[in-house]
Structure formats: C-alpha cells, structure tokens
Amino acid sequence: MVKIQPRILSGFMEFTPAEQIKFNQIKDVIRYTYEEFGFSPLDTPVLELSEVLLAKAGGETEKQIYRFMRGDTDISMRFDLTVPLARYVVMNQNALTFPFKRYQIGKVYRGERAQKGRFREFYQADIDVIGMDKLDISYDAEMPAIIYNVFKKLGLSKFVINISNRKLLKGLMESLGLADKSGDVLRIVDKIAKIGKDKVVEELGNIGLGKESIDTIIRFIEIDGDNKKVFESLQSFGIENETFTKGLSELTEVINSLAVLGVPEKNYKINLTITRGLDYYTGTIYETMLDDYPQFGSICSGGRYDDLAGFYTDKKLPGVGISIGLTRLFASLLDSGLIKVGEATPANVMVIPITNAEKENALSLSADLRALGIKVLTFTEDNKFKAKLNYANKIGVPFVAIIGEDEAKNHSSVIKDMATGEQLTLSLEDVSTFLIGKVMEAAKEKILKS
Amino acid sequence: MVKIQPRILSGFMEFTPAEQIKFNQIKDVIRYTYEEFGFSPLDTPVLELSEVLLAKAGGETEKQIYRFMRGDTDISMRFDLTVPLARYVVMNQNALTFPFKRYQIGKVYRGERAQKGRFREFYQADIDVIGMDKLDISYDAEMPAIIYNVFKKLGLSKFVINISNRKLLKGLMESLGLADKSGDVLRIVDKIAKIGKDKVVEELGNIGLGKESIDTIIRFIEIDGDNKKVFESLQSFGIENETFTKGLSELTEVINSLAVLGVPEKNYKINLTITRGLDYYTGTIYETMLDDYPQFGSICSGGRYDDLAGFYTDKKLPGVGISIGLTRLFASLLDSGLIKVGEATPANVMVIPITNAEKENALSLSADLRALGIKVLTFTEDNKFKAKLNYANKIGVPFVAIIGEDEAKNHSSVIKDMATGEQLTLSLEDVSTFLIGKVMEAAKEKILKS
Numbered sequence A, B: 001m002v003k004i005q006p007r008i009l010s011g012f013m014e015f016t017p018a019e020q021i022k023f024n025q026i027k028d029v030i031r032y033t034y035e036e037f038g039f040s041p042l043d044t045p046v047l048e049l050s051e052v053l054l055a056k057a058g059g060e061t062e063k064q065i066y067r068f069m070r071g072d073t074d075i076s077m078r079f080d081l082t083v084p085l086a087r088y089v090v091m092n093q094n095a096l097t098f099p100f101k102r103y104q105i106g107k108v109y110r111g112e113r114a115q116k117g118r119f120r121e122f123y124q125a126d127i128d129v130i131g132m133d134k135l136d137i138s139y140d141a142e143m144p145a146i147i148y149n150v151f152k153k154l155g156l157s158k159f160v161i162n163i164s165n166r167k168l169l170k171g172l173m174e175s176l177g178l179a180d181k182s183g184d185v186l187r188i189v190d191k192i193a194k195i196g197k198d199k200v201v202e203e204l205g206n207i208g209l210g211k212e213s214i215d216t217i218i219r220f221i222e223i224d225g226d227n228k229k230v231f232e233s234l235q236s237f238g239i240e241n242e243t244f245t246k247g248l249s250e251l252t253e254v255i256n257s258l259a260v261l262g263v264p265e266k267n268y269k270i271n272l273t274i275t276r277g278l279d280y281y282t283g284t285i286y287e288t289m290l291d292d293y294p295q296f297g298s299i300c301s302g303g304r305y306d307d308l309a310g311f312y313t314d315k316k317l318p319g320v321g322i323s324i325g326l327t328r329l330f331a332s333l334l335d336s337g338l339i340k341v342g343e344a345t346p347a348n349v350m351v352i353p354i355t356n357a358e359k360e361n362a363l364s365l366s367a368d369l370r371a372l373g374i375k376v377l378t379f380t381e382d383n384k385f386k387a388k389l390n391y392a393n394k395i396g397v398p399f400v401a402i403i404g405e406d407e408a409k410n411h412s413s414v415i416k417d418m419a420t421g422e423q424l425t426l427s428l429e430d431v432s433t434f435l436i437g438k439v440m441e442a443a444k445e446k447i448l449k450s
Helices: A017-036 A059-064 A082-091 A138-154 A166-175 A179-189 A197-206 A211-221 A227-236 A242-260 A326-335 A356-371 A385-395 A405-410 A428-443 B017-036 B059-064 B082-091 B138-154 B166-175 B179-189 B197-206 B211-221 B227-236 B242-260 B326-335 B356-371 B385-395 B405-410 B428-443
Strands: A047-049 A067-070 A073-077 A100-109 A121-130 A159-165 A268-270 A281-290 A300-305 A319-325 A349-353 A376-378 A399-403 A412-417 A423-427 B047-049 B067-070 B073-077 B100-109 B121-130 B159-165 B268-270 B281-290 B300-305 B319-325 B349-353 B376-378 B399-403 B412-417 B423-427
Touching (some): A017 A121, A047 A082, A067 B067, A082 A100, A082 A121, A121 A326, A138 A159, A138 A281, A138 A300, A138 A319, A159 A166, A166 A179, A166 A281, A179 A197, A179 A211, A197 A211, A227 A242, A227 A268, A242 A268, A242 A281, A242 B356, A349 A356, A349 A385, A356 A376, A356 A399, A356 A405, A356 A428, A356 B138, A399 A405, A399 A428, A405 A412, A412 A428, A423 A428, B017 B100, B017 B121, B017 B138, B017 B326, B047 B082, B082 B100, B082 B121, B121 B138, B121 B326, B138 B159, B138 B242, B138 B281, B138 B319, B159 B166, B159 B242, B166 B242, B166 B281, B179 B197, B179 B211, B197 B211, B227 B242, B227 B268, B242 B268, B242 B281, B281 B319, B319 B326, B349 B385, B356 B376, B356 B399, B356 B405, B356 B428, B399 B405, B405 B412, B412 B428, B423 B428
Parallel strands (some): A159 A268, A349 A376, B159 B268, B349 B376
Antiparallel strands (some): A047 A073, A067 A073, A100 A121, A121 A319, A159 A281, A281 A300, A399 A412, B100 B121, B121 B319, B159 B281, B300 B319, B399 B412, B412 B423
16 A cells, blocks of 8 residues: 655644643743633634634735635634724624623644744734723733733743833824824834834834934833833923823823733833834733843734724724744744653653553552542553563653552552652652642743742 | 625534533544544644545545635645544655554544534544554444543533444355345435335335345344343354454444443444445444434544555555534534523633722732632723623623722732622732632533433
8 A cells, every 4th residue: 555654734843742741831820820810711613714813904914814715705713812802892783782791712724935933824822901991900910910920830930021002192292283193104114123123213204204203202112110110201201282191190000000900010111112014003002022032023912903893893892912922932932942851741751560460450540549539640651660660751741650569469559750860669658648749849840930 | 885795605603612622522532532442633724726635535525525716726625524533644654653543633624514503614623543554453442432431521411322334244244145135225225214214114125125135134233232232132143154253342342342441331222224325334333322312413423444545645545534413413412402502702801900009919919819720810900890790790790890999908809609699808919719629510511402
C-alpha cells in the first residue's frame, strides 16, 4: 500500500504533550481569572456567513480570511472574537442582561504570510463588558485588574500595564483648533516606540502641523513620572476642552479604582504615548509589556469603545475589553525560556506492577487513589521492570508506586520520587496520604518563573 | 448606514450563557476524568491538508467534508479526532512514549443534511491509548471504567455500558466454516436494535446462510443474563477456534478488571448483539445506553483496533479508544429535561453598592473576596437599587452582597440569598467565611439529576 506522508499545514502548529500540558495550565489560569471577575463563557461557531462576518472588514484583514463556497453558501472562518461577539449580542439582545460580561477563549484564523512568531491558527483569550446605551467607567478599571491577576497567578511579576485615554490627546487637538487632524495624530503617535521621536516629529510636520503644535504634542506625550506627577502635569497644561476634561476624569477614576482593586503601582503606568491605532477605541486604552522582553510587544491590549455593532444595529452598545494573544504569548515564553516544559502526563503517580501477577493489585490501588482525587497512570504493559521505570522517566511522572510480590502480600507499595530517586515502602493507606500531600505542594507552584 | 442582519449558519449552534456554563461543566468533568486516568491533552489544528486527512476516507464521509482551495493548497476541516491522532502519532513517533495515552476534546465538522439533533459543527471528546506493536488488554478495561466515572460524576446513575468482543462472533463464523461471511454478519447483527430479529434472520438468509447457521448465530447473540451466566453459556457453545478462544480470554480479563476498578455490575453488561459496524474494530467494543432514554442511542462508543495508521506507516500501532459525542449528548440531555440550566454567570456573588458613594467599598470587598477564591461580579452601573436587584435575579447569581451608607460606615454588608430571599447583615470578614461555605456546598451538587 502506498503511504501518505503525514504532515501539517504551513503556519499551523501543534504541541508535544508536555508543551500542551503547560499551554493548558496557562489557558486555565486565564479562564479561571476571567470567571473570578464574573465573566460568562461564550463559544461561537468557527464558521460564519461571510456577509455577516465581513460586514465591517476591509483591506488587509479581508485578504487574510479563509473564505470558501459550499453549495450556494459563502462561508468564512472567524479572524477574531470581536465580530462574532457583536453578532451574538445583537442576535440575542432580548435574552441577554446588560451589562453583558463575556469571555471567549478560542482559535481564530488568518492566512498571513508565514513568518516566525506568526501563526495562521491561534488562540485569542478575550473579555468584554457590553452595555446597552451606557456603561460605567469602573469597568475600565476592572480590565487592568484582571490582567494583573492573570499574570500574577502565572508567576510573572515584571510587567507593566500601560494605560491612557484617547480623549486626552483628542481633546488637546481640539483645543489647538486641530480637531480634523486628531485621527492622523493618534495614528502617528502610536508608532513612536517603533519609529522614534524624530520620525514622529517629521510625520506630524508632513500632515501640515506647525512647529508650536508639534512641540505641544511632544511635550504632552512625554509627560512622565508616577501617577500623581502625571496628573499634575496634565492639569498644568491648562486645557479647557470638554473632551479633554472627560478623558481626565475617566483616567482619574480608573487609576483610583486600580488601587482599590489591589493592583500594585509598579504594575501599571499612565503612558500617553500609547494610542492604539484603531479608530474603534474611544476612551481608556491598554497595552501590557514585559519589563525584560520588550521584543514581545504588547502581550495584552484593549480598550473602551462607544459602538460595538454599528454594522448590525442602530442601538448603541458601548463596551470595554482586552485580548490576550495566547498562542503567540506562549510561543514567546517558550522561546525565551520563561516556560520550562516538564511532565508529558497529567498523572501525579504511575502505578507499576512488577510482574503480571500484581496487575490486579496495581489496578485496585489506582482506583483507590483516583477516588481521592489523585491522577493515576497504571502501567500494565507486560515489559521488563527496567523498561517500566524508563517509561516513567521519559514521561516525567513525579512519582511511581511499585507493587511486587512482597508488596502485594503486605498490602503495601514502594513509592519512588522520580526527581530525587528517594524511595520508601508505605502501607496502601499511607500511599494516598503521602501523595495527596505532594499533589497539594505541587499545586502551589507557579507556572512561570520570572 | 444599511445594516446587515446578524445570523449564524444553518446546522451550527451556540448557547445562551446559562447553557454554555452547563456545557462547560460537563466538558470539565470529562476532561478531569480523562486526566485522572493519566491521559495527556492534545490539540491538533482544525484545518489539515486534504491529502493527509482524506487518506482513508471515502463515500459518505468524503461528501460531508468542508473542503476548499487556498492558493494551491487543498485544505479540509477535520471530521473526527481519530485521523488527526493517527497523523500526529506517526509524525511524532520518535518523540512520543508508548503506550501513548491522549485525550482530545474539540470541534469537528461535517456538512450533513440539517436535521434535529444533528449538527455540522460539534464537539467530540475522545480518548485513545496507542501501543507500538502491542498493547496490553487491561487498557480495554480502563475504557468502561472511565465512562463509568464520567457519568457517575455528572450525576447520572441509570446507564449501561454494553461490552462485547468482535473476535467472539468472528470465531463462531470461522468455526461454522463461514469466515468469508463474518464481515457481513457483523454488519447485519449490528442493526438488530433498529430492524429487529426477524429482519436480521431475513438478511442473514439473503447473504446465503443456511437455517442451521442462522439459528446458531441467533442463539449466540441472544445469550443473556449476568456475566457469570454469559460466560457459562459461551463455554457451553463448545467452540474450538483460536479467534473465539482469544476473544473469550480477552473479554474475561476485561470483565474481571472492571470489578477491580470499582465499576458496579449494574452499570455494565456483556451484550453480544453489539458489533460496531466498522471493520476498523478488531476486539473489545463498547456502546453506552441511558436506561430511560434508549432514543438517545449510544452516548459513548468505541473499541479496540489493531492498526491505527496503516495509510501513513508500516508500523503496527494497535489501540483502544472511546468517543463521547458531546454536543449531541448535551442537546439530548437538555431536550429531555435531564439538564436544567441555571445561572447565566459563573459568579458566586454579586456585590452591589446602593449608590455611587459606596462604589469604592464594593470594589474593595470584591477584590478581598476574589483573593479568597470566590467568583465576584461587581455591579457598578449607576442604576436604581431595584434595577440592580433585578439584574441579579435575571442573571441568576445565587447571592448578593449589598453595601449602603450604613454598611460602608460599619464595615459590613447585607447578604441576600437570592433563592430563599433570606438576608442577614454580616461584618466584612464574616461575609467571606459565609460565602466560602456556600461555594463549597454548591460544589458538591451534581450537574445532572437522574
């Protein structure tokens, strides 16, 4: 028979069992934290009607879509989780209760040019709060609190959530009589980390701004220092403009609430250079950077928007949300050694009968341990004992429980710590007590080291 | 602006938040149980090269595939989780440790004719153990033990895992000198629950079997009773045939091990009428029926196979596995009322400031509760108090913690049980103790009632 060579599509990825276990741990932490803040799960289809999914898309995005016909139906694969959310909220607006808090962790598809760190199928982990007509500003403070809790639980401590409010720069532009340029200015300033200050000055000149306006903009975005100092500097600009005042009051409440929500000052910062390129955002915005890995870019971004679903409805649906590019983040953490993959099995212990004569004892001990919540791999393959231990080593299981003729007779088992090589003989009851203790210790360990 | 009507593709489904929470609980129980038995997670791409994915497919399956070209690449969406497993195992055979135990819970795609209870995108929850060259029979006993544990944890008790071994009927056919008919006979017998005994007799006649052979086959598959009685009856057939003897010895070990693994006899049964239509299966086979809902069909099926990946490799990769059709099972449980959807939020409590003056107190209490592992929704929208309580009612959160002027002053909160309407004023410390107790009580409740 002619064999087909097994392979996967270029730009797609899948993990080894040990990597997948680590990936799932991170995904679980994200999910758990989202639920801790009262977000409800949502799971929309991967396929959507192209007409619906692409109602707003255009340009680069549209080119990347996986789109095909099936019979008469024009189908597209989702390329983010925001458009499906907008569709879901409008479809189900009468059944939902607003503010509607939802999280979705799922795969999205973009047929980008294949390059390192870019995938064509990748996980996004999104949360959004959607209001009907209005949405209180304190939800804007919840977002950085959630980011903080996710990364703290993962074991990362050296990160900064950069926070700004697009109304500030927009208000400044209005006060300078340059309201019509504010979209361009926000887009140019957004690039400062990439292109540098001189280039930003040059580009601001190119769109027709005078030297004085440019100086003011640069002085504005260079405002720096702790939060108190930033607010003083913003006040000292003396801008009398409604948009600016609104932005300042929003930012003030967000920053004050963050302290109440227990987020340490070292993990967030007002940064007026961030603007998020998209016109979509209208207020608070976020970008999160790892202190020691600026090359990762923002690992979690988002912001406030006034209008989630204008292409489906006339109803005003303001919202605020963040998104973690999970697959990319994981690949970066793995590359940089911040994640060390470990066990290739979720089992806490592997039970090994020395010969087939002890197979029933091994199955019975396994069942007893499972009833206590311990995850157990029973190795019943009829191999040499050395091969059995070798399997345990390769798969990385932390403990083995060995049952030979003597142990079967004495209702005991030899427990071996695979990391240290230490072993001790325990009665079957003590085996479970011992392992429960070890499982609880292991649960306290952080997923990442930073 | 012209609005696009938001809608989803026919045959696709998505849930309300309350349904999704229930669905995820069931998915979590399945995942947890799979891990408890030492299965490692796997997450393969949804898209595969058509050449690779369809190496074996044909006929009906191939017609249902979502398949499309992108540039020069012929792409298909996965239609099950078994072919991707075969591809993965062969691609990674040098990195994997055998026996390789993996679970995968993911969406698969089949463009079937739309009809009730059939979906074009649905979850499968699969486990398989794959050996290299050989695989011990005791893994065949693990499968029903896992099914039992899943359904027990869900709160279902009235179900029967039907077990047989294809070698028995195959061996019987060989002993009758009808080895060449055994594929047909297995396929015909497979339909007995649907078409009835008379029709089976008729169809066995149609493929050229004589009356005596048909009588023997019918007597054979009608063997019934408890396990001890079934084994006696099987012995009394006096079949001297290697295949049959092998099947009997395998079945005996599986049944004996099930008792050791703690599976009660009322939840499994040797049933010689089940054969699984597919030629793929070569030994132990399983079908699981709910006692009171035979119309659901088998809610969890699988079996032993000799050759996972013959279309990719010459290596022999025997395995055993089961699959739960999760979306279909969930829809059936929902339809029949066995699942009652409840809360539309994962939160254990909603914290409500009576006015904006207590917003900070509410955020602060929320953060303290979260630090203790309690899931908290903070309601900060500036609504009337009645509207806030109304939101809590609609979203189904079990408790609310109310903070007004007095409570803010006294560091206390009024806790209201939304189910009973009872309320009591507690100091902030006592709020957490009270809620932790309630969360632990709730965790003990079963997901389904049966």
